[in-house]
Amino acid sequence: MEKFNDIYQRAVERKGSTQMLQQLLAKPASKRQLVALSDDDWLEEFTRKVFQSGFYWSVINSKWAGFREVFWQFSVEKLLMMPPDMLEQKASDERIVRNYKKVKTIPENAFMIHEVTQQHGSFSQFIADWPSEDIIGLWAYLKKHGARLGGNTGPYTLRALGKDTFLLSRDVESYLRAHKIIDGGLQTKKSLTAAQAFFNELQQQSGLSMQELSLIIAYSVGDNRVGISQQQ
Known part of the structure; x- marks a missing residue:
């Protein structure tokens, strides 16, 4: 196995200098920053990553304001009370990308977040407390308990919101x-x-x-x- 210094020096050579490589690196959020995120923030980013999978990201991003309007700014509390027939109506709304299978993940992941919050005080606290030396365990949890959060979807969400992974x-x-x-x-x-x-x-x-x-x-x-x- 290569040593870290060998990998680092090769990256420096490929990017031109230590300074140039350092400009490309970014640190994860602090535990305090993670804990400050709301359950709604997590549901929104899970949904964004679910829809970006298999689509051009630019298409999803261009419609994101519509997604937020249709799904009440991803309020976990409101979405948990939404009747099934309303979900079908929202899935056909022209303001979003109309993919019913992916739309179904929204209340499902809202329920997962709610369940974790009941046990840990908040979903963010649960994420912040999970040790990065077992980050694959967190990936496995999201895959098992969430909807369409396997593969790179769960990890990319974690990275997007600052969890070290x-x-x-x-x-x-x-x-x-x-x-x-x-x-x-x-x-x-x-x-x-x-x-x-x-x-x-x-x-x-x-x-x-x-x-x-x-x-x-x-x-x-x-x-x-x-x-x-x-x-x-």
């Missing part, structure tokens, strides 16, 4: 396979456990967040074009 992007997956850290299916328990162990080891070596490590690995390989040119 690595992502199995194409560049990260390519790295893990090239270095024989994973083989077989990406989402198998064996592969996920191996990926988590690898990131935990890198974190011990570097002291960086899972998010920063994930970005550094991605920038050290592949065809990503997010670097800043040396002339800028």
Whole structure:
């Protein structure tokens, strides 16, 4: 297994300098910032990521104001009281992307959030308390108890709202396979456990967040074009 310093130096070389690489990195939110998020914030971002999966993100984003209007700004409390026939009406509203199967996830994920809040005080507290050294356990929880939150949907939501997590992007997956850290299916328990162990080891070596490590690995390989040119 490569050492963190080797990965980091390759990312520096590919991006032009240490300063340029550092400009591309971002830290996750603090625990205090995470706890400040509302249950409604989580439901909105889960829904956004569910709809972005398989669609052009720009299409979903262009209609997002309509989504917020139709679904009461993603109020968990209001959506839990919504009768089934009203959901069908909302699913056909022209202000949103009309996909009934995905629309059904909204009350389902609202219920999941509500159940967690009953047990932990708030959904954000539950997320903030989950240790990043077992972030795949949180991914598994979202997949099991949520609706359409498996694969990268749950992890991308966590990243979007600031929870420290690595992502199995194409560049990260390519790295893990090239270095024989994973083989077989990406989402198998064996592969996920191996990926988590690898990131935990890198974190011990570097002291960086899972998010920063994930970005550094991605920038050290592949065809990503997010670097800043040396002339800028």
